[in-house]
Amino acid sequence: MKAWLWDGLRGIDHLRLTEVSDPVAKDGEVVMEVHYAALNPADRYLAEKRYPYPVNPPLPHVLGRDGMGTIIQVGKGVKDVRVGDRRAILRGDVGVFRWGTFAERVSVSAVNLVEIPAGWSEEESAGATLVYMAAYRALTMWGQLKPNAVVLVTGASGGVGVATVQLAAAMGHTVVALSRSEEKHRRLKELGATLTFNPENSRWSTDAKAALAPRGVDLAVDNIGGKLLPEVIDTMGELGKVSLVGELAGPVPNFNTATLFSRRLRIGAMALGYYTPEEGHAAWQEVLCQLARSGARPLVDRMFPFEQLPQAFERLGEGPMGKVLLNVKR
The missing domain is CATH 3.90.180.10 (Medium-chain alcohol dehydrogenases, catalytic domain)
Incomplete structure (x- = not known):
């Protein structure tokens, strides 16, 4: 062969x-x-x-x-x-x-x-399978989200990003999607995003907080990392959680962990390797149920x-x- x-x-x-x-x-x-x-x-x-x-x-x-x-x-x-x-x-x-x-x-x-x-x-x-399983794991690794939670997705137009937007919207959550392309903003809204922002705009986190007020982000799914992570942290609400999926932008520079304390934030890395085969199949069936409910493909x-x-x-x-x-x- x-x-x-x-x-x-x-x-x-x-x-x-x-x-x-x-x-x-x-x-x-x-x-x-x-x-x-x-x-x-x-x-x-x-x-x-x-x-x-x-x-x-x-x-x-x-x-x-x-x-x-x-x-x-x-x-x-x-x-x-x-x-x-x-x-x-x-x-x-x-x-x-x-x-x-x-x-x-x-x-x-x-x-x-x-x-x-x-x-x-x-x-x-x-x-x-890989992108939807990663998205599902990132959305559920902290336990069940409260109804209509605010989910922020960085790198939202990438493979895992798109899957996360689709699944979070299918679950009934408010989705905030980050992408550098205005054309992709339109498509992300068609996929279920409520709000879209360009992370290259220095005011994006300020604008996101204003649009969400008095709420903050309940769960951030970060596919990018790098200097964007502290900006994501800035948008988080009380008891917010961050699921780290990728690091396309490289290491996080000069991250001040003190920013986590006042709102009691939690950060963790997503890893599909923690699924047993049985757990993986169960998660995949749940993914298919969510996609069927929303009609997403x-x-x-x-x-x-x-x-x-x-x-x-x-x-x-x-x-x-x-x-x-x-x-x-x-």
Whole structure:
């Protein structure tokens, strides 16, 4: 089969398309013929050695955490999946500690697969699980929010950002979305955002507080980090919580922890690894219920041929609103 191999050196330019041996399903595993694979910033982080925690997969490595396809081989002990079934990857170590979906075939633990949701296209399914699971975890990791809570989302036009806006709106919350693009503000409001602000405007936090008064933000889902985090903290209300999802802007400079005390704020990092397979499947079913209730669907930006993975990463770097996919099966 063909696969995009990473040699372990820093950078996307160290990926090369080559022939490798087909995977074989071990006990509890299946082999999936990949139809579509989705790109995520985490794939670039790993290749650029900027992952938020140490990750050292055996080399050479195949990136790609998201994807869907047809099951072509089933290992011993697998009961709920058959050859010919179509499945999407829900979670697990695919693309991180084991070979991922930027390949024509991939071996996956059967417990980390889900059916294609009713009415969804293969393209929608290929890039949905990681972003929606991350969004759901960020929204629920502190417990159930009060009705009509104020949820602020940074990087709202990115993959996890869009999913968070959709889910928070479906849950009945007031959504405040941050994006640098005025055109994306319009689309975010169509997806359920009540208020939108440009984080490059130095007055955005002041304007947000004025628009929300006398309330403050109950939960912030921060996909950006960097110098934006203290500004997010400024908008928080009493007992507010911050779920840290990403750090696209890098480390937080000169953060004064004293700003947390008077309003008794809490900050924590979101990690999908804390889900057991059973918890992951339960969370995914809740995600689907929320999306079905609101009619929201995954957004797809562009599709690239399998041979154009470098160009697909270039598109991802442009900050599209929707998933960037590889057409692997063609």
